[in-house]
Amino acid sequence: MPRFAQLVMGPAGSGKSTYCSTMVQHSESLNRSVQVVNLDPAAEHFDYPVMADIRELIQVDDVMEDPSLRFGPNGGLVFCMEYFANNFDWLEESLGHVEDDYILFDCPGQIELYTHLPVMRQLVEQLQQWEFRVCGVFLVDSQFMVESFKFISGVMAALSAMVSLEIPQVNIMTKMDLLSPKAKKEIEKYLDPDMYSMMDDNSDNIRSTKFKKLTKAICELIDDYSMVRFLPFDRSDEEGVNIVLQHIDFSIQYGEDLEFKEPKVKMHKHLLKHSKMSCLVIAMHLAV
Incomplete structure (x- = not known):
């Protein structure tokens, strides 16, 4: 039986831990079992239980305090992730092997991990060897994306992760619940941009x-x-959260052996268009 995984990525402060927490709560309401693995060695706290925590293996603070290394925060995090890549057996032991696993990997926010360092690519390849179907979930803060130049920067960051990892990827604008009604209306043009x-x-x-x-x-x-489109994510909107989960499930073919049920939710126009585009992009990935 295949296992399923989301790599939850994005810049620092984009809402990765909040996304994981929301998805865990939403999945519980659907009677689905979803586990979370923390892969951020600099994480301070999160409000959900984790099945594995990289800080049990190595922590950024310990690396920075080592007088023989003399790393700063970024160098310390890179060191931790490279150490992690050399100790995937720790992750394998922590995950165990349960049929129909569905795991969210809460990843660090440093962009260099997805551009010119091989760590995340190595993780993807290792998960695939363990029979995981992996989807990248790239988050950007909607409050950051309301200007064109900032939007293009966010698009390029999402694209760099997509090219580096070569897995199906769903891009999400988070913190939509923090936008004013006027800002929400303005940001719709960035969800499916011309x-x-x-x-x-x-x-x-x-x-x-x-x-x-x-x-x-x-x-x-x-x-x-x-190449890049975005879905809105409002943690207070159950319907919107469910639509995001449906896109991700489709990309990794989760539940393909279950009886198909017509979704009860009605997609907004831009979400329906994104859904069609997602089918095309995912089909291209599966055909490679």
Whole structure:
């Protein structure tokens, strides 16, 4: 039997632990068993039980206090993750092997782990060897994404993780519940963006010809290949949380042997469009 996993990724402060907590509570309401593994050696606290905690193996504070290493916070975290990659047997023992496992891996927020370091890719490959079907869940703070240039930066961060890990990925805008009604209305255009119009809106703010060409190339790449789209995540909206979970379940084929039931929830227009696009992207991944 396959096992299932979400790699919950995103910048520091994007709401990864809150997302895990919400998903655990939501799954309990559906009588589904979901476990969480903390992979952040610098984590301070979380309000849900974990089946494994990397801090039992190594902690950033211990590394930083070691006089022979003299690492700062970022260097210490990288050291911890590389140590973790050399000790996957600890994770295997902690996970055990129970049929139909569904595990959320709460990952660190340092972007270099998903760009030029091999640690997360090694983790994905190891999980796949353990018969896990893995989906990347990349979170960005919706409060950060309300300006075009910041949005493009967030898109590139999500894209870097997607390219590095080569697994199905669902991108999510978190903390929608913290936005004002006006901001919620404005951010809808970023959920399924028209990159060409976004580029035109900001062309006057770019003085350098080189940067204007670079921005145009990035926008065209994202738009032409429909590579990155976002789902909204409001932890207080059960319907919205369920839609996000349905997208992720589909990407890893969770419950494919169960009897199909028509969803009772009605998708908003942008979510329905995203659903169709997700099917296309996931089909491309499965075909590779």
